[in-house]
Amino acid sequence: MMLASTRLAYRIARREALRYKGRSVLSIVLLGLPLLGVAIGASAYDTAVLSPEQDAELYLGETDAYIEPAYMGGAIVQHSWDERNPWAEPVNSGGYEDMSDIVPSKTQILAALPLGSWIAPYDAMGWSTEEIGVQTPNGIGTIEGYGYDLSDPIYEDSGLEYLEGGAPGRGEVVLSEDAASYLEVGVGDSLETTGNQDFEVTGIVEIPWNINGHFAIGPMFPDNANGWLVDTPEELTHEDALKLNELGMTVWAGSLLDLPPSGVAVQESYMVDEWSLMIYGLLVVVILMEVILLAGPAFAISAKRRTREFALMSASGATPSQIRNTVLAGGVLFGLLAAIAAVTIGIATVAIGRPLLEQIIGQRTPSLEVLPWLQASLVVVAIATGLLSALAAAISASRVNVVAALMGRTPGRKGSKRWLVLGLVMVGAGMASGFGGITLWSLPLMAAAIVLLQLGLVACTPALLAAAARLGRWMPLAPRMALREAGRNRGSAAPAIAAVLGVVAGGMAFTLVVTADNVRNESNQDRALPEGTTTLDLYSFVDIDEDGKVVEEADYDAGAAEAEAKLRKHLSDVELIPVSLSDVGFDCAAGVEGIDDPLQAYCNYTLVRPEANECSYWQIETTNEDEVRAAVEAAREDPRCDETSANSGWGLYEVPTSDDPRVVELYTGLKGEKLDEAMAVLDEGGVIVSDSWAIDDSGQVEFLTEIWDMNSDGEAAATFTTTLPAMSVDRDRLGYAGVFLSPGAAEELGMTPSHWIQRYVVETSTAVDGALVESIASDLSPKLVNGSIEARFERADYTDRSSLYIMLAVAALCAAITLGSTAVSTGLIIAEQRQEMTTLGAVGAAPGLRKRFAMWQTTMIALFGTLLGTIAGLIGYALIQAALNRPLQNQYPFETLYGWELPWANFGIMLLAVPILAAVGALVFTKARLPSERRLT
Numbered sequence: 016m017m018l019a020s021t022r023l024a025y026r027i028a029r030r031e032a033l034r035y036k037g038r039s040v041l042s043i044v045l046l047g048l049p050l051l052g053v054a055i056g057a058s059a060y061d062t063a064v065l066s067p068e069q070d071a072e073l074y075l076g077e078t079d080a081y082i083e084p085a086y087m088g089g090a091i092v093q094h095s096w097d098e099r100n101p102w103a104e105p106v107n108s109g110g111y112e113d114m115s116d117i118v119p120s121k122t123q124i125l126a127a128l129p130l131g132s133w134i135a136p137y138d139a140m141g142w143s144t145e146e147i148g149v150q151t152p153n154g155i156g157t158i159e160g161y162g163y164d165l166s167d168p169i170y171e172d173s174g175l176e177y178l179e180g181g182a183p184g185r186g187e188v189v190l191s192e193d194a195a196s197y198l199e200v201g202v203g204d205s206l207e208t209t210g211n212q213d214f215e216v217t218g219i220v221e222i223p224w225n226i227n228g229h230f231a232i233g234p235m236f237p238d239n240a241n242g243w244l245v246d247t248p249e250e251l252t253h254e255d256a257l258k259l260n261e262l263g264m265t266v267w268a269g270s271l272l273d274l275p276p277s278g279v280a281v282q283e284s285y286m287v288d289e290w291s292l293m294i295y296g297l298l299v300v301v302i303l304m305e306v307i308l309l310a311g312p313a314f315a316i317s318a319k320r321r322t323r324e325f326a327l328m329s330a331s332g333a334t335p336s337q338i339r340n341t342v343l344a345g346g347v348l349f350g351l352l353a354a355i356a357a358v359t360i361g362i363a364t365v366a367i368g369r370p371l372l373e374q375i376i377g378q379r380t381p382s383l384e385v386l387p388w389l390q391a392s393l394v395v396v397a398i399a400t401g402l403l404s405a406l407a408a409a410i411s412a413s414r415v416n417v418v419a420a421l422m423g424r425t426p427g428r429k430g431s432k433r434w435l436v437l438g439l440v441m442v443g444a445g446m447a448s449g450f451g452g453i454t455l456w457s458l459p460l461m462a463a464a465i466v467l468l469q470l471g472l473v474a475c476t477p478a479l480l481a482a483a484a485r486l487g488r489w490m491p492l493a494p495r496m497a498l499r500e501a502g503r504n505r506g507s508a509a510p511a512i513a514a515v516l517g518v519v520a521g522g523m524a525f526t527l528v529v530t531a532d533n534v535r536n537e538s539n540q541d542r543a544l545p546e547g548t549t550t551l552d553l554y555s556f557v558d559i560d561e562d563g564k565v566v567e568e569a570d571y572d573a574g575a576a577e578a579e580a581k582l583r584k585h586l587s588d589v590e591l592i593p594v595s596l597s598d599v600g601f602d603c604a605a606g607v608e609g610i611d612d613p614l615q616a617y618c619n620y621t622l623v624r625p626e627a628n629e630c631s632y633w634q635i636e637t638t639n640e641d642e643v644r645a646a647v648e649a650a651r652e653d654p655r656c657d658e659t660s661a662n663s664g665w666g667l668y669e670v671p672t673s674d675d676p677r678v679v680e681l682y683t684g685l686k687g688e689k690l691d692e693a694m695a696v697l698d699e700g701g702v703i704v705s706d707s708w709a710i711d712d713s714g715q716v717e718f719l720t721e722i723w724d725m726n727s728d729g730e731a732a733a734t735f736t737t738t739l740p741a742m743s744v745d746r747d748r749l750g751y752a753g754v755f756l757s758p759g760a761a762e763e764l765g766m767t768p769s770h771w772i773q774r775y776v777v778e779t780s781t782a783v784d785g786a787l788v789e790s791i792a793s794d795l796s797p798k799l800v801n802g803s804i805e806a807r808f809e810r811a812d813y814t815d816r817s818s819l820y821i822m823l824a825v826a827a828l829c830a831a832i833t834l835g836s837t838a839v840s841t842g843l844i845i846a847e848q849r850q851e852m853t854t855l856g857a858v859g860a861a862p863g864l865r866k867r868f869a870m871w872q873t874t875m876i877a878l879f880g881t882l883l884g885t886i887a888g889l890i891g892y893a894l895i896q897a898a899l900n901r902p903l904q905n906q907y908p909f910e911t912l913y914g915w916e917l918p919w920a921n922f923g924i925m926l927l928a929v930p931i932l933a934a935v936g937a938l939v940f941t942k943a944r945l946p947s948e949r950r951l952t
Contacts, residue, residue, distance in 0.1 A: 193227055438474030
């Protein structure tokens with residue numbers, strides 16, 4: 016009997032779907048759109064993320080292995096075998112005498128391989144290319160250069176493919192497809208470099224793991240490859256790899272991918288896994304709630320329009336349970352169809368868009384992958400979502416008033432207070448559940464909080480509509496009618512508002528996460544100079560003799576003169592203010608007892624706090640997780656513990672050094688008497704620091720100098736301290752090093768002006784923007800002073816543009832879906848009110864009134880939905896924020912936590928632009944005239 020009843024319910028659902036195709040398609044689309052996004056994302060992710068076997072095939076092709084030195088000074092133990100950059104450790108911790116100890120020669124490598132093996136230089140990491148200045152159609156640009164000899168067939172075996180032409184000979188090059196397009200050259204044309212050399216282009220090539228690269232390959236370019244391709248007569252064995260490990264070489268080979276890792280410490284703790292589970296779980300709940308609330312109105316309005324049909328079924332003997340099953344059968348049917356359509360279209364979209372996907376990720380994909388377990392789970396999720404979306408409509412349909420429905424009357428419904436109480440209870444329960452979830456770190460409680468809070472707001476919506484209807488008495492006719500109609504037909508308006516609520520809530524929560532993450536990223540940037548400061552940095556490579564002395568200093572004055580002449584073409588009133596960047600001298604270890612070779616030693620300078628001012632956290636001597644957490648909590652109450660990951664630099668390098676008040680003011684932000692005080696400290700040979708706790712009671716700071724012998728693994732060869740007068744500035748000043756030196760302090764510490772770089776602050780009356788920076792950079796691209804100095808013009812900009820674009824994209828997507836759901840829901844409501852609209856026409860209402868009536872209905876739905884959705888999104892973000900901050904709260908130096916930075920642009924789009932656009936759309940597209948009909952009562 017039950018089976019027959021179920022079959023009947025699905026048969027009715029199928030016939031209803033075919034009878035009202037437009038409404039059915041709408042329900043399927045509303046259910047399927049979010050699922051389509053997941054289906055596309057799952058297939059694209061599975062296609063783009065390669066397995067170890069696919070990764071090896073992409074990079075190695077038909078060759079046997081890729082090897083590179085581990086730079087550990089001797090034999091190594093390789094622990095992992097399935098990645099390009101494997102985990103390895105040195106066998107011995109002793110030093111090395113020369114580079115041959117850490118970079119074996121080709122002869123040594125071949126001796127360790129089976130007889131008949133062959134190797135060729137290669138860089139599978141993309142870290143050792145040579146930057147080449149070239150002439151472009153628009154001026155000067157750069158591309159990367161590889162010094163491979165492509166006459167060796169091993170490169171083609173590795174996957175390099177000729178799209179056009181063939182291998183280059185002496186004085187010839189091949190280009191990547193993007194480089195050829197960028198330079199607007201082809202096979203037979205010439206590549207002109209900034210060194211006034213021309214090379215004939217003999218081919219266009221593609222490296223499958225670098226299809227977007229701008230590069231040229233030719234034997235005349237420097238061979239900076241840090242690894243080798245290996246081709247062996249037989250398959251490379253584990254024993255062969257161990258021999259290479261003895262030479263200090265890591266091995267990545269397709270034949271060794273199945274070797275298990277050994278002795279590698281687990282990098283992720285249980286806490287991190289639990290945190291990931293929490294984040295993903297909350298995101299899934301947010302997405303499911305969005306789908307349910309988005310699709311629910313279609314079922315609710317559809318069930319309302321089928322009221323007479325349900326009344327006939329009830330009069331014919333159908334039980335409330337059978338009527339509910341009929342509506343729920345429609346939810347299952349539509350969910351199944353939505354899942355099938357979403358999965359099919361999603362996989363087809365990725366299949367068709369694979370070339371575009373490959374361009375985005377920058378590498379070829381071996382095959383189309385679909386992540387089958389996730390696609391299959393989408394079907395289950397879609398069916399469950401369809402059931403949940405239809406549940407409220409099913410319950411409402413089973414309670415139909417048979418007599419009123421058959422007479423064509425819709426009796427007024429009371430009970431908004433009951434729903435209001437229920438909604439407030441659910442909101443309260445949701446807040447309690449959220450607090451409990453954060454306190455107990457429970458995913459079920461936090462997920463329940465998101466569900467209860469959103470459903471509670473939905474349950475409160477009818478009461479809010481009834482209250483808003485009372486405001487109509489003070490409004491003009493059209494908005495008064497819209498408010499009163501919404502208050503009278505709450506069963507239609509509330510689901511429509513819920514649809515908008517779900518979309519806005521999910522979008523707002525995600526946008527808040529992106530905004531807070533953007534603030535975190537910006538706060539962790541090195542802010543040595545204020546926003547908008549323009550600088551000119553001159554770089555040069557200098558030679559060092561065996562005593563650590565510079566053979567010939569770079570002529571930075573001549574470079575600055577050349578650069579200034581070029582800057583004046585773009586900028587007015589140019590003045591270059593020199594800033595010396597002090598560094599550790601090459602000969603800092605000269606004459607130190609225990610150091611035989613100063614070039615095999617290095618010096619480290621550290622600003623140390625007085626013992627009484629050290630943070631309490633550094634006094635713990637335990638790795639116990641609970642004790643570490645307690646120490647971090649204690650550090651939050653300790654004013655001395657003000658170190659963060661953004662300003663906890665170790666050691667000093669490229670430290671700004673000057674006694675020019677303009678430079679001091681720029682770096683420190685001091686003015687007036689404070690600037691005079693800082694200049695007095697610098698005149699005494701002192702320093703300015705951003706760590707106020709480093710200054711002792713006498714107004715001085717202490718620097719610790721440690722000199723280390725790279726050939727020794729013991730303690731420092733020498734240590735000594737230097738005490739200097741000091742003054743402190745704000746913590747966010749002076750960049751990573753947190754120190755500003757006077758010339759006298761730099762000399763006292765034994766630091767010297769950097770030989771590699773000379774900085775100038777550029778003062779100009781011209782407003783400098785990104786486009787101008789690019790134009791100046793193009794003019795400065797040829798090296799100065801006969802090619803010996805490279806110039807770089809920059810403007811300090813700490814804004815994360817990518818996060819801004821993501822936020823705007825999310826806002827645009829949510830706005831589009833909100834507009835769509837508002838339009839669809841309003842359209843269904845207006846279709847349901849056809850008789851009322853006809854009555855308006857019959858009593859003489861002007862067509863314009865009916866258009867304005869529809870406009871205000873749309874505006875009301877959009878406003879209510881976006882306001883409630885914003886509230887739900889803020890509450891949802893509070894829970895996600897707590898989950899995101901959980902692993903960050905137990906770290907010292909302190910990490911910047913996810914805060915409450917509000918995306919005002921997104922708020923403006925959702926709360927203002929969306930309702931206005933929805934209103935305009937309703938006003939333009941709503942039909943003003945309806946055919947006259949006889950009202951049946």
